[in-house]
Amino acid sequence: MSISTRTPPVIGGRRRRAGARLFRTRLPTHPMAWWVWALGLAAAASRTTNPLLLLLLVAVAAFVVAARRPMTTWARGFRAYLIFGLVVVALRTVFHIVLGGGYGETVLVWLPEIVLPEWSAGIRIGGAVTAEGLASAVYDGMRLATLLVCVGAAVTLADPRRLLKSLPGALYEAGLVVVVAVSMAPALIESAVRVRRARQLRGTSARGFRAFRSIAMPVLDQALGRAVALAAAMDARGYGRVGSLTVGARRTSAALLLAGLLGLCLAGYGLLDAATPGSVAVPALVVGVAASVIGLVVGSRRMVRSRYRPDRFDLRSALVAVCGLAIAALFVLTEMRGDSVSHPSTFPLVWPQLALLPLVGIAIAALPGIASTPVEPPASETVRGSAENLAVSAITAKGISAR
Amino acid sequence: MSLARTSTASAGQFIAGRDPRPVRIGAKSATALVVATVFGIGAFGWPLLVSRDSGIAHGLDAPLIFGAMLLLVVAVVLALLADGGMDAKAVAMLGVLAAIGAALRPLGAGTAGVEPLFFILILGGRAFGPGFGFVQGATTLFASALLTGGVGPWLPFQMLGAAWIGLGAGLLPAVRGRREVALLCAYAAMACLLYGFVMNLSFWPFGLGPTTSVSFVPGDAVVDNLTRFAAFSFSTSLGWDLGRAITVTILVALTAAPVLRALRRAGRKAAFDPVVTFEPNS
Numbered sequence: 001m002s003i004s005t006r007t008p009p010v011i012g013g014r015r016r017r018a019g020a021r022l023f024r025t026r027l028p029t030h031p032m033a034w035w036v037w038a039l040g041l042a043a044a045a046s047r048t049t050n051p052l053l054l055l056l057l058v059a060v061a062a063f064v065v066a067a068r069r070p071m072t073t074w075a076r077g078f079r080a081y082l083i084f085g086l087v088v089v090a091l092r093t094v095f096h097i098v099l100g101g102g103y104g105e106t107v108l109v110w111l112p113e114i115v116l117p118e119w120s121a122g123i124r125i126g127g128a129v130t131a132e133g134l135a136s137a138v139y140d141g142m143r144l145a146t147l148l149v150c151v152g153a154a155v156t157l158a159d160p161r162r163l164l165k166s167l168p169g170a171l172y173e174a175g176l177v178v179v180v181a182v183s184m185a186p187a188l189i190e191s192a193v194r195v196r197r198a199r200q201l202r203g204t205s206a207r208g209f210r211a212f213r214s215i216a217m218p219v220l221d222q223a224l225g226r227a228v229a230l231a232a233a234m235d236a237r238g239y240g241r242v243g244s245l246t247v248g249a250r251r252t253s254a255a256l257l258l259a260g261l262l263g264l265c266l267a268g269y270g271l272l273d274a275a276t277p278g279s280v281a282v283p284a285l286v287v288g289v290a291a292s293v294i295g296l297v298v299g300s301r302r303m304v305r306s307r308y309r310p311d312r313f314d315l316r317s318a319l320v321a322v323c324g325l326a327i328a329a330l331f332v333l334t335e336m337r338g339d340s341v342s343h344p345s346t347f348p349l350v351w352p353q354l355a356l357l358p359l360v361g362i363a364i365a366a367l368p369g370i371a372s373t374p375v376e377p378p379a380s381e382t383v384r385g386s387a388e389n390l391a392v393s394a395i396t397a398k399g400i401s402a403r
Numbered sequence: 404m405s406l407a408r409t410s411t412a413s414a415g416q417f418i419a420g421r422d423p424r425p426v427r428i429g430a431k432s433a434t435a436l437v438v439a440t441v442f443g444i445g446a447f448g449w450p451l452l453v454s455r456d457s458g459i460a461h462g463l464d465a466p467l468i469f470g471a472m473l474l475l476v477v478a479v480v481l482a483l484l485a486d487g488g489m490d491a492k493a494v495a496m497l498g499v500l501a502a503i504g505a506a507l508r509p510l511g512a513g514t515a516g517v518e519p520l521f522f523i524l525i526l527g528g529r530a531f532g533p534g535f536g537f538v539q540g541a542t543t544l545f546a547s548a549l550l551t552g553g554v555g556p557w558l559p560f561q562m563l564g565a566a567w568i569g570l571g572a573g574l575l576p577a578v579r580g581r582r583e584v585a586l587l588c589a590y591a592a593m594a595c596l597l598y599g600f601v602m603n604l605s606f607w608p609f610g611l612g613p614t615t616s617v618s619f620v621p622g623d624a625v626v627d628n629l630t631r632f633a634a635f636s637f638s639t640s641l642g643w644d645l646g647r648a649i650t651v652t653i654l655v656a657l658t659a660a661p662v663l664r665a666l667r668r669a670g671r672k673a674a675f676d677p678v679v680t681f682e683p684n685s
Contacts, residue, residue: 099615140612170482173489180498181546185506224669231495265442272453
């Protein structure tokens with residue numbers, strides 16, 4: 001069903017060496033592995049307010065991103081997430097200074113205070129700014145910023161557009177809509193530029209809303225015409241071939257999906273209400289997730305499709321994912337063992353401590369920066385392929401130099 | 404070998420003057436939409452519903468857990484809607500409208516409150532029905548997040564919020580002419596304000612932290628939490644939300660008639676309703 005051009009098929013006696021080959025071949029890390037790793041890092045960040053640990057987490061994310069970032073324009077966005085994180089910390093600090101809650105006793109500055117009437121539910125503006133309150137606001141802001149940086153690392157390392165390829169068949173249509181949208185948006189801007197140039201050539205000089213309308217409507221009409229043409233092309237190429245799903249399987253899939261939804265709904269409200277014993281929310285969550293996922297997998301047989309260059313989940317990818325899970329587990333363990341390392345006291349304000357357990361976690365999380373498959377420069381893609389490709393690229397190179 | 408046949412009996416006939424329904428909502432997807440909406444109310448309104456002793460009332464847990472669950476819920480609803488029938492024409496139309504929305508998004512990112520994305524979403528949902536509007540909302544937000552790098556824990560919430568807006572636009576009563584434009588304007592203003600309000604509500608504890616006097620207090624009286632939330636909204640995002648509501652309403656008022664005409668013409672050209680089936684020629 002799926003055809004891969006990355007690895008030659010394993011035949012006969014060479015099969016026993018498959019394990020060794022998995023480590024030797026240079027399969028790119030699976031995007032899902034990067035997401036598991038980054039979400040593990042995010043989970044670790046959500047379990048601590050220790051600023052030293054949070055800074056180390058950001059450093060790990062930045063190190064792995066710097067080492068394993070693919071060479072695409074998409075991958076330049078990590079810096080934006082770092083800046084966004086700084087903005088979050090700054091905003092939190094400003095909010096705390098202006099609308100602080102009067103927590104702590106080491107007063108740094110007195111701001112003029114505006115007293116609000118009784119009904120304002122204890123809201124105060126201005127007043128004392130304390131070291132304890134400020135530290136607590138900054139710690140909490142840093143935790144949120146670290147979380148954002150972890151998501152940014154996942155987005156940078158694993159292009160979410162590659163993840164779309166691994167979507168189950170039941171979500172094929174929705175994924176296809178996103179792919180069409182992402183690839184057509186630049187064409188729309190180009191179309192707008194073309195219409196505008198045509199208007200200028202005709203000497204039209206309308207401004208303001210009239211100009212907007214005389215550009216936007218032709219662009220919209222063109223785009224809609226393109227949609228009808230695209231649909232015809234997809235139909236002509238056999239899109240939407242309904243797979244071999246029996247009526248029974250379809251009903252099973254729908255029933256599982258609906259049961260999963262109900263389970264998730266029940267679990268959501270169970271989690272909100274502590275009066276419901278934990279024994280209701282957690283099983284409902286497990287059943288809901290399991291039923292939804294199985295329903296999606298069963299429903300996936302609705303579609304028959306082949307994948308070009310499917311992403312493979314090899315041992316190196318598994319290692320990356322395990323590193324993420326390990327740091328999350330070690331940080332949860334640290335939180336359970338005692339409060340002072342995970343959540344350093346801000347009242348009284350003390351210097352945050354470090355411990356061996358979370359440091360081991362940090363070291364493990366940094367491992368993918370060295371152990372995962374290195375990223376190849378994009379140019380080698382054509383060179384590394386088959387002999388024909390090599391010949392073709394040699395010929396092209398010659399042609400260029402001859403000219 | 405095979406013979407194309409247009410069956411009009413099974414999938415609803417083309418009735419002149421009625422809007423086409425490229426994404427049909429059957430009994431299964433209707434149930435799924437209702438359950439997802441009930442879940443969404445809990446996920447967005449959790450700061451008002453959570454009890455003091457709940458394990459997720461503190462820290463960053465609630466938005467993350469609810470975000471992950473929401474992603475699964477939206478995926479399940481999309482799978483059920485697709486199973487009900489989404490042909491190449493619907494996919495292509497959705498893709499193009501989502502592309503327009505995603506291309507409009509950067510125009511609004513820098514300037515205060517201008518969010519032109521919602522206007523094409525409302526008009527798309529209006530022209531092609533509630534099921535189409537739901538899928539359009541979810542996919543537009545996802546595609547624009549991919550294009551602008553706005554992927555984050557807030558994305559599942561934005562997807563469901565926008566999907567609701569598209570769904571609601573498709574469910575509005577069938578009127579035509581000036582009354583339709585007026586109806587859409589009123590809906591646009593209300594939907595934009597509500598969207599800003601619920602997005603704010605779900606991320607209020609997350610964005611502000613527990614250390615200020617307008618912060619979320621888990622399990623406090625609903626009125627007290629609402630007062631603090633109103634103060635927070637007023638001081639941060641009210642200008643933004645009002646600006647968005649006003650610009651989207653003006654855009655709808657000025658462009659609803661020609662854009663709807665173009666969409667409906669494209670819908671007629673695509674002929675969504677008749678279903679073509681292939682049968683062996685015996």
